[in-house]
Amino acid sequence: MQTPLAVSEFIVPRWIIPIEPAGVVLEGHAIAVAADGRIVDVLPLADLRERYVADRETTLPDHVVTPGLFNLHTHAAMTLLRGVGDDLPLMQWLTTRIWPAETALLSEDFVAAGTRLACLEMLKGGTTCFADMYFYPEVAGKAAREIGIRTHLGITVIDLPTVAGGDADDYLDRGLAMYDRLRNDPLLSFSFAPHAPYTISDETFRRIAMLIGQTGLPMQIHLHETEGEIEREVAQHGVRPILRLERLGFINASLTAVHAVHLDAGEIRLFAERGVSIAHCPASNLKLASGIAPIARCLDAGINVGIGTDGTASNNRLDMPGEMRLAALLAKGASGRADVFGAHRVLHAATLAGAKATGLDDRIGSIIAGKQADLAAFDLSALEFNPVFDAASHLVFVAGRESVTDVWVAGKRVVQKRQFVADGARAAEGRGASDIALWQNRTRSQLAARQ
Amino acid sequence: MQTPLAVSEFIVPRWIIPIEPAGVVLEGHAIAVAADGRIVDVLPLADLRERYVADRETTLPDHVVTPGLFNLHTHAAMTLLRGVGDDLPLMQWLTTRIWPAETALLSEDFVAAGTRLACLEMLKGGTTCFADMYFYPEVAGKAAREIGIRTHLGITVIDLPTVAGGDADDYLDRGLAMYDRLRNDPLLSFSFAPHAPYTISDETFRRIAMLIGQTGLPMQIHLHETEGEIEREVAQHGVRPILRLERLGFINASLTAVHAVHLDAGEIRLFAERGVSIAHCPASNLKLASGIAPIARCLDAGINVGIGTDGTASNNRLDMPGEMRLAALLAKGASGRADVFGAHRVLHAATLAGAKATGLDDRIGSIIAGKQADLAAFDLSALEFNPVFDAASHLVFVAGRESVTDVWVAGKRVVQKRQFVADGARAAEGRGASDIALWQNRTRSQLAARQ
Numbered sequence: 074m075q076t077p078l079a080v081s082e083f084i085v086p087r088w089i090i091p092i093e094p095a096g097v098v099l100e101g102h103a104i105a106v107a108a109d110g111r112i113v114d115v116l117p118l119a120d121l122r123e124r125y126v127a128d129r130e131t132t133l134p135d136h137v138v139t140p141g142l143f144n145l146h147t148h149a150a151m152t153l154l155r156g157v158g159d160d161l162p163l164m165q166w167l168t169t170r171i172w173p174a175e176t177a178l179l180s181e182d183f184v185a186a187g188t189r190l191a192c193l194e195m196l197k198g199g200t201t202c203f204a205d206m207y208f209y210p211e212v213a214g215k216a217a218r219e220i221g222i223r224t225h226l227g228i229t230v231i232d233l234p235t236v237a238g239g240d241a242d243d244y245l246d247r248g249l250a251m252y253d254r255l256r257n258d259p260l261l262s263f264s265f266a267p268h269a270p271y272t273i274s275d276e277t278f279r280r281i282a283m284l285i286g287q288t289g290l291p292m293q294i295h296l297h298e299t300e301g302e303i304e305r306e307v308a309q310h311g312v313r314p315i316l317r318l319e320r321l322g323f324i325n326a327s328l329t330a331v332h333a334v335h336l337d338a339g340e341i342r343l344f345a346e347r348g349v350s351i352a353h354c355p356a357s358n359l360k361l362a363s364g365i366a367p368i369a370r371c372l373d374a375g376i377n378v379g380i381g382t383d384g385t386a387s388n389n390r391l392d393m394p395g396e397m398r399l400a401a402l403l404a405k406g407a408s409g410r411a412d413v414f415g416a417h418r419v420l421h422a423a424t425l426a427g428a429k430a431t432g433l434d435d436r437i438g439s440i441i442a443g444k445q446a447d448l449a450a451f452d453l454s455a456l457e458f459n460p461v462f463d464a465a466s467h468l469v470f471v472a473g474r475e476s477v478t479d480v481w482v483a484g485k486r487v488v489q490k491r492q493f494v495a496d497g498a499r500a501a502e503g504r505g506a507s508d509i510a511l512w513q514n515r516t517r518s519q520l521a522a523r524q
Numbered sequence: 525m526q527t528p529l530a531v532s533e534f535i536v537p538r539w540i541i542p543i544e545p546a547g548v549v550l551e552g553h554a555i556a557v558a559a560d561g562r563i564v565d566v567l568p569l570a571d572l573r574e575r576y577v578a579d580r581e582t583t584l585p586d587h588v589v590t591p592g593l594f595n596l597h598t599h600a601a602m603t604l605l606r607g608v609g610d611d612l613p614l615m616q617w618l619t620t621r622i623w624p625a626e627t628a629l630l631s632e633d634f635v636a637a638g639t640r641l642a643c644l645e646m647l648k649g650g651t652t653c654f655a656d657m658y659f660y661p662e663v664a665g666k667a668a669r670e671i672g673i674r675t676h677l678g679i680t681v682i683d684l685p686t687v688a689g690g691d692a693d694d695y696l697d698r699g700l701a702m703y704d705r706l707r708n709d710p711l712l713s714f715s716f717a718p719h720a721p722y723t724i725s726d727e728t729f730r731r732i733a734m735l736i737g738q739t740g741l742p743m744q745i746h747l748h749e750t751e752g753e754i755e756r757e758v759a760q761h762g763v764r765p766i767l768r769l770e771r772l773g774f775i776n777a778s779l780t781a782v783h784a785v786h787l788d789a790g791e792i793r794l795f796a797e798r799g800v801s802i803a804h805c806p807a808s809n810l811k812l813a814s815g816i817a818p819i820a821r822c823l824d825a826g827i828n829v830g831i832g833t834d835g836t837a838s839n840n841r842l843d844m845p846g847e848m849r850l851a852a853l854l855a856k857g858a859s860g861r862a863d864v865f866g867a868h869r870v871l872h873a874a875t876l877a878g879a880k881a882t883g884l885d886d887r888i889g890s891i892i893a894g895k896q897a898d899l900a901a902f903d904l905s906a907l908e909f910n911p912v913f914d915a916a917s918h919l920v921f922v923a924g925r926e927s928v929t930d931v932w933v934a935g936k937r938v939v940q941k942r943q944f945v946a947d948g949a950r951a952a953e954g955r956g957a958s959d960i961a962l963w964q965n966r967t968r969s970q971l972a973a974r975q
Contacts, residue, residue, distance in 0.1 A: 155910070159917035160866035194908040359857030360921070362864075389921040390908070399850070406810030413813075415611035456956045457645040457841070459606070460964035466610035470811070470840040475926035505907045513911035 077126040081108040081484060085118060086133040086450060088464040092140055092425050093439035096417045098464045104138065106446040110484030114442050133479065135454035137464045137472075139420060140439055141201025141223075141447035141480065142393040143427025146293070146331045146352040146381025148207045149217070150187030152194065153178075153512040155385035157520070163299070163361050170520070171386055177519040178512070179236055184209040186508040188216040189501040194391045196222055196498065197491070198474030199449035201482045203391075204293060204329075204352070204381070204431060206266040208237035211251040214261055219497040221487050223447060225431045227266025227293055228252065230281065232274050241277040245284065252288070260483065262433055264329075269295040270314035271302050278321045291327040291432050293352065294318075297340075298332035299363045315340050324349060329430045331381065332357075333371075334364040341367065345374035350430035353422070355399045356390075357383030368400070369408035372418065379427040380419075394451075394474045397423050401469050416466040446484040451476040528577040532559040532935060536569060537584040537901060539915040543591055543876050544890035547868045549915050555589065557897040561935030565893050584930065586905035588915045588923075590871060591890055592652025592674075592898035592931065593844040594878025597744070597782045597803040597832025599658045600668070601638030603645065604629075604963040606836035608971070614750070614812050621971070622837055628970040629963070630687055635660040637959040639667040640952040645842045647673050647949065648942070649925030650900035652933045654842075655744060655780075655803070655832070655882060657717040659688035662702040665712055670948040672938050674898060676882045678717025678744060679703065681732065683725050692728040696735065703739070711934065713884055715780075720746040721765035722753050729772045742778040742883050744803065745769075748791075749783035750814045766791050775800060780881045782832065783808075784822075785815040792818065796825035801881035804873070806850045807841075808834030819851065820859035823869065830878040831870075845902075845925045848874045852920050867917040897935040902927040 084106065089099040105113040105125045114121060158170030184207065195203055202223035205213055210226045217224040228248030230241050238244035248265075255261050265281050267273045273281075273294075285292060296314060297303055306314045315336075318324055326348030333351045336344070344351070353366055371378055380400050382391045397419045404414035414422075428438030437447050451472045453461050458476065461467050480488035487495040493502050535557065540550040556564040556576045565572060609621030635658065646654055653674035656664055661677045668675040679699030681692050689695035699716075706712050716732050718724045724732075724745075736743060747765060748754055757765045766787075769775055777799030784802045787795070795802070804817055822829055831851050833842045848870045855865035865873075879889030888898050902923045904912050909927065912918050931939035938946040944953050 153911065156913050156918050156922060159914065159921055160863050162862045166862065190907060190910070197908060356853055359853035360862065362856045362860050362862035364860065365857055389918075390924075395846075395924075399853075402807055402810035402850075403854075405813045406816055409813050409815070411613045411617065411811065411813035412611050456641060456953065456960070457648060459641070459956075459960045460604065460967070462607050462964070462968070463610065466607050467840075470610055471607060471836075473841075473846075473924065473926065475924065502907065505910075509907075509910045513913070516911070517913070 077124055080105045080113050080125045080127050082106045083121060083127040083130040084133070084138060084448065085130060086136040086138040088137040089115065089440060090137060090139045090420060090465055090468070091115060091440040092421055093441050095421065104440060104446070104448070106484045110446055112440060112442055112444050112446050115440055131479070133450050136450045136452050136478065137468060138440070138448055138450045139468065140424040140437065141449050141482065142199050142423045143379065143438065144195060144200045144203035144382050144391065144393050145329065145379035145427040145430060146354055146383055147191065147203050147205060147391060148384035149191035149203065149205050149213055150184040150207045151384035151386045152191040152391065153183060153187040154516065156389045157386060157516060159389070166361070173523055174516055174519055178515055179208060181209050181212045183512065184212045185216045186512055188213040189220060190505060190508060191391055192217050192220045192222045193493070193498060193501055193505065196220070196480055196487050197477065198392050198394060199451070199477040199480060200391070200393045201447040201449065201480060202427065202437060204264065204427070206293060208235060210248060211255065214251070214255055218258060218260055220501050221260070221482050221485060221495045221497050223260045223437065223482055225262045225264060225433070227264055229266045229268065230277060231268040231272045232277055233272060241273070242280070245280060249284070262431060263290050264431060265290055265292040267292070267294050269302070270306055270317060275321065278323070282322050285327060291329065292323065293329040293331055296330040296333055297335045300335055303335055315343070319343070329379070332363065332366065334358050334366045336367055336371070341370055341374050341376070344371070345376050348377070350377040350379060350426070352379050352381040352430065353400060354381045354383040355403050356396060357387040361387050365403060365407045368404040369410060369413040372414060377426050377429050378422050379430050380423045392474045393423055394472060394476070397469050416469040419469050420465060446481050448481040449477055450479040452478045528575055531556045531564050531576045531578050533557045534572060534578040534581040535584070535589060535899065536581060537587040537589040539588040540566065540891060541588060541590045541871060541916055541919070542566060542891040543872055544892050546872065555891060555897070555899070557935045561897055563891060563893055563895050563897050566891055582930070584901050587901040587903050587929065588919060589891070589899055589901045590919065591875040591888065592900050592933065593650050593874045594830065594889065595646060595651045595654035595833055595842065595844050596780065596830035596878040596881060597805055597834055598642065598654050598656060598842060599835035600642035600654065600656050600664055601635040601658045602835035602837045603642040603842065604634060604638040605967065607840045608837060608967060610840070617812070624974055625967055625970055629966055630659055632660050632663045634963065635663045636667045637963055639664040640671060641956060641959060642842055643668050643671040643673045644944070644949060644952055644956065647671070647931055647938050648928065649843050649845060650902070650928040650931060651842070651844045652898040652900065652931060653878065653888060655715065655878070657744060659686060661699060662706065665702070665706055669709060669711055671952050672933050672936060672946045672948045674711045674888065674933055676713045676715060676884070678715055680717045680719065681728060682719040682723045683728055684723060692724070693731070696731060700735070713882060714741050715882060716741055716743040718743070718745050720753070721757055721768060726772065729774070733773050736778060742780065743774065744780040744782055747781040747784055748786045751786055754786055766794070770794070783814065783817065785809050785817045787818055787822070792821055792825050792827070795822070795827050799828070801828040801830060801877070803830050803832040803881065804851060805832045805834040806854050807847060808838040812838050816854060816858045819855040820861060820864040823865060828877050828880050829873050830881050831874045843925045844874055845923060845927070848920050867920040870920050871916060897932050899932045900928055901930040903929045
């Protein structure tokens with residue numbers, strides 16, 4: 074008999090949904106986590122005890138543990154503008170609410186405060202990694218880093234001047250400088266994040282293509298969100314945006330198409346053949362009346378579909394459990410097929426698919442030995458969550474972010490029994506109320522001044 | 525100066541959304557509740573203090589108070605079958621899961637236990653009244669009554685024998701006997717609830733029409749839920765079900781059409797002209813892939829649209845706040861109009877519209893003097909609910925059932941700081957775990973025996 078190996082923690086829930094292998098719910102198993110934050114093993118508890126000895130053991134008797142959820146698209150800092158303009162048509166929403174507020178308020182302090190608030194909300198709801206697209210990404214990255222959430226930072230580019238950048242080259246130069254400074258941080262990863270085809274010139278796209286060639290970074294872009302933008306692009310460029318990006322060399326496995334609400338059959342086939350990922354944002358697409366993405370057909374074609382909340386200005390929650398439920402329901406209802414986007418596929422979309430889209434699937438997205446211990450525990454003991462016949466479908470259709478009790482990032486417990494326990498998160502929580510009050514007042518003043 | 529009048533309670537929240545008048549958010553106001561459970565007045569706090577003196581005062585500094593939510597369609601007892609078959613096509617779901625489980629398990633005890641569980645879930649989430657359609661309605665009514673939730677009981681009828689009734693006349697006779705016994709209970713009201721056109725003969729419908737004439741009760745029926753049922757009805761009766769009901773004399777203000785997913789322009793016009801109400805169940809319609817109801821057009825036509833969760837077997841939550849959010853998002857996304865089904869209209873749908881559909885709008889559905897104090901308080905203080913720019917849109921798009929802290933039914937506090945405080949609710953909660961364990965095991969055995 075071998076001497077047991079020392080590990081940092083045993084996590085002993087009622088159920089584990091490891092995502093890999095697919096479609097499995099483990100019962101009576103436990104997870105061994107190493108001091109370096111990685112998963113050492115997932116085994117029946119008795120076997121785990123034979124092979125390992127842990128510094129501490131966390132028992133979660135009514136809980137299901139999943140990989141931490143991956144929010145594949147958001148604009149974290151916009152959380153300060155949560156609900157600033159609801160029930161408005163898209164252009165009125167943008168021109169009378171969002172753009173004026175952003176123009177007046179955008180600053181490093183705004184981004185830091187908004188990102189902190191977003192990270193706390195996401196962690197508390199089981200999200201351990203998010204792909205962000207916003208101004209001042211270095212500020213956002215540092216704020217997120219202090220709190221202890223894993224972050225996929227967009228090097229945001231737009232062919233419009235703002236206080237955060239004079240032109241596309243300026244955004245790119247600043248983004249690359251950030252990348253050089255932060256690239257070795259184990260919780261940070263990066264992508265190019267040009268805003269959308271209708272705000273990016275061919276020249277800027279060509280520079281991004283060259284930089285992708287040099288860095289190997291992936292790219293995320295808003296794509297085919299509304300019919301109107303497609304029509305305007307066709308009028309300007311003669312082709313639909315996806316074909317324009319294809320001509321520029323972007324339609325490949327490095328690309329995550331955000332929204333992808335309006336896809337024709339050829340575009341779905343092209344995405345599938347080239348390994349393009351989709352960041353599906355169902356709540357935002359519905360709320361802004363952009364349409365309903367053809368997710369059933371995308372899944373049939375084999376496209377890697379992840380899930381994002383988009384920003385709170387168009388959602389208004391950074392609630393990945395809620396987004397999973399909505400994505401599942403909507404795919405069924407819109408396709409007329411009740412068996413589409415079943416629970417295990419939705420859980421895959423909210424975890425491993427996001428990791429794959431961002432090139433992080435060797436590190437996160439499933440509960441297997443060697444990956445980072447990014448984990449979320451959902452307590453299903455409350456009356457309103459019972460009875461439980463199938464932990465996987467229960468997670469998607471019954472549980473919500475309010476069920477999340479414990480969250481780990483890279484093996485470090487950030488949330489314990491619904492409370493923030495990591496120092497960075499506690500510090501951000503302590504600042505939360507004054508952050509909110511300050512920026513809420515400033516936003517109100519700005520909007521009032523315009524009326 | 526007059527002597528202040530004695531009342532039972534002042535409720536002093538940050539915001540009140542009274543529903544009547546429409547579109548209003550009151551700030552700095554308070555509600556005076558009388559000992560008989562009715563709302564005495566809604567006034568600015570200082571004015572209220574001048575006119576009334578209260579036995580107790582409940583301060584809710586970060587809360588918005590609304591009328592208790594009205595779940596216009598559910599099958600409460602089916603909560604014991606929550607998630608028993610997910611991600612299955614409708615007919616496979618019915619024939620391999622729901623019907624076999626019901627056939628094996630249906631009994632008075634099943635209905636009592638399931639209804640208790642459902643009532644607790646609904647109350648905790650801010651629902652103070654629900655319209656129920658299930659077998660053994662008298663058992664359900666008594667269970668609900670003990671817990672202290674207001675209940676609109678369906679006199680359920682189906683032209684199929686079950687343990688709960690031999691034929692349509694038997695269901696009706698039992699239902700009428702129940703109505704005679706329970707009709708004076710202030711928390712109970714009644715409707716005829718024939719299951720659906722495809723399970724009810726013309727003869728049965730004619731008896732129901734006669735009984736409606738005698739009793740003045742309203743009627744609720746599943747109607748145009750799927751395209752398949754409409755096609756089969758056309759083949760059998762030569763007309764679509766709504767036209768069949770029109771010929772039988774049912775298309776009038778006494779009728780609530782449950783689901784109404786598939787309505788043509790003429791049917792929408794007919795419903796509007798005759799004052800038919802709709803019980804919109806968006807989650808269930810999506811989950812079973814029945815389709816997306818044309819709610820934007822129904823609202824445009826002026827139809828009274830309420831909201832229901834349907835049963836947990838097809839939802840799987842009895843979560844009216846979640847259903848409000850989904851209804852709003854879906855109406856916008858499906859219609860392409862972001863300004864459709866705005867927050868105030870959705871709140872109206874989840875409160876006063878349900879009351880109107882069931883003939884209870886003189887008693888409940890809004891916070892005005894003389895109505896019953898059926899109220900729900902939502903706490904918006906948590907970081908993930910901030911900032912708050914508009915309490916109404918916040919309730920619909922940000923808050924969830926997890927925000928509900930306090931609930932009153934007829935002036936009696938049932939939930940206080942998220943805990944059940946009324947005796948009946950506490951007793952039911954105490955039995956909850958053993959109820960769940962018992963019926964979960966029986967259900968598992970039945971389903972296993974079939975496989």
